[in-house]
Amino acid sequence: MGRTLVKTLSISILVIILMTLPLLIACSDDDEKTENAPEELPDIHVGMSALVTGPYGAYAPITWGYLDYMKDLNERGGIDGAQIEVHWKDCQYDVAQSIAAYADYSKSYDLVAFTGMGTGANLALAERCAEDGIVLAAIGGEPELIWPAQEWVFASSPNHAIGALGAMQYAMEQWDEGRVARVGIAYPNNPFGQSIIGPIEEYASELGYEVVEKQEFELTALDAVSQSLAFRDDEVDIVYVQGTAKSVAVLCKDMDRQGFIPKMVIGPLHVIHPAFPELAAGTGEGVIGWNPFYLWPQDMDNESVQYWRDKALEYSSGDIVSEEDPYMSMLYMWGLSVGVLLEAGLREAAAEVGAANITAEALRNALENVTNFKTGNSGFQPGIGFSPSNHEAYSATSLMQVQDGVWVRINNMFESPWKFAE
């Protein structure tokens, strides 16, 4: 009995010590442990929680674009000779996996910038990047990330609100009915969907339209009867659908079925999919989609587009090119735009502190001094620039339209009426 008691007690004490000791050590030297900076390296380290597979795997060209830009940049000599090392992992749009990748790379390397994908991931990463003092080079899309400007967050391309307002401005330029246009909005109840409502309503009087109907419309909806009837009953002239090719096609078909044909239907960059006209079964004719890049096959006269089409073939993403798909190339350009952002900041930082001394803080400060940055191969988008109050690379967009069953460019890049809070 006594022997058992002694044995039990000694094992219990041992277990308690084992459990408590590392915890105390962890609490005491937490900072020291987590800031174990690796040895000095000549390379400039950037990280990415990429998206290649999973439910949103169709967005993989964004990753390929980003990686190809960095490869190209290194082949062009890097930043004054300093090569850029990209650390990336497929995180499937998943917040937890993105944080795990960030934790890994931010502790293992002297990261100057990190790129996340997905609203949830970027919002979670923004806090961590701010805490660690690492630039979050966000792939544009989420207005809440950059408006108002957050110290460490920079977006590579216009967000949905900018594109939507650009498209609405164009719509009003075409409007010649001699009365105020009646606008209806269809949106999914998520950050993507909600992001355009406020700005479209806010700019109504300035641009000369009136928002008369707002209808929730999920991206996976199989029908849009109630939305179509609501738009018809409110005699909507222009329908702005914050959706994808599939959901916009569903709405177009159901509006047609209800005998309601609005004067204009506008969608975001996700609508410019080559399958859209077929999905809409002939009802998608005239639909407009905005996008903030020049792309192939529509813009092959743009030297930069030609350049990247060849590079995509050479490097890795042959299927993106061979399909001659504007949607795939738009996603690819989206990824390239992050590369442009980083190149702009890194070149500016190198000019200020030298390529060997670029830190995350130097990059952050340099980015705010970038104005109209453009290289020979970044002409697929306008020149980019930032300021302390504006962390969005540019605020221009262009428009495409379905004509005779194919997407056709209808204008070049133009400035959206969006104004940043100064």
Added chain:
Amino acid sequence: MRLPCGIINKSYSQDTAIVRTNLQWLLLVLALITLFTFPYWASPHWISVMIGVWISIIGVMGLTLLTGYAGQLSLGHMAFVAIGAYTVAILMSDLNWPFWAALPCAGMISGCIGVIFGLPSLRIKGFYLVIATLAAQFIIVHIISRWDSLTGGVFGLSVPKVTLGGFEFKSDFSYYFLAMIFALIAILIAKNLSRSRIGRSWIAIRDNDIAAEIMGVDPFKYKLLAFFFGCFFAGIAGGLWAPYLRYLTPEQFTLMGSVWYLGYMVIGGMGSIMGPIAGVIFITILDEFTAEMVTDLATGSPVFAGFVQASRYIVFGLAIILFLIFEPRGIAHRWERIKNSYRLWPFSY
């Protein structure tokens, strides 16, 4: 508990001991040493992954109590994780509560709401109950995404860091210990619950609720208790999840998440405490392996760039199918068979 040949329980304390033999003690101590020293030798990535594992183990442990032990199928468990997460986030950020007070509240609120959704379980079971719990998933997440003033709506809300006496659990390194200690406590509680009067009543109801009632087990009471404890664990998991992510949006708590929880439990083994642990670790490792494979394949051989977009889910799905064909009772059962075989060696039959 099954014991190795030659070891016989001679007292009640021996009979109720969780850790009974010297070898089990040795293995436990080695496991604890490994777990507590893990952050000192593992890469930051794996520390982060393990935090997710610990939190998932707590949530799946709750589902195991509810479904594996009490037989009450639930397809809305992620919604109860969401309640816990949002409770902690709101109490900490809006009311400035300390995490240590907010976390038990998260468990209690989640447990109580779980009881409400468990009320139909007296009348319905099987697939019908699945549909009822599915409703919980949609209703709860819908309310969260609509109640803008409280939850921040679809844009979510940020969550303060956990502090303890001036120390901030701001790094993954320190948060690992926090998550692990709560997970170990949860495992211990679940283990003891499962072999208590409550746990035995759950098993009786699961195996035959009419027979259980005839023997004096009150099905209504014990079913509701199962919902309470199952959702309490989910709430605790959510409560730990929120300060770790530091930003909550309703999109993090999807139906797919609930399905994954069921997947963890089925692959690990229903009706055992070992099951959730084994299931979560197995799927996480498989997921990490396929993610690494995708990254390496895409980096090393660009020609595979298009193919790898689908390969991760193919490998993942294939592994799960094979597992279910060859070991449908889960990893925990396989582990028991290995142990039994070892105990009888060299005279196994």
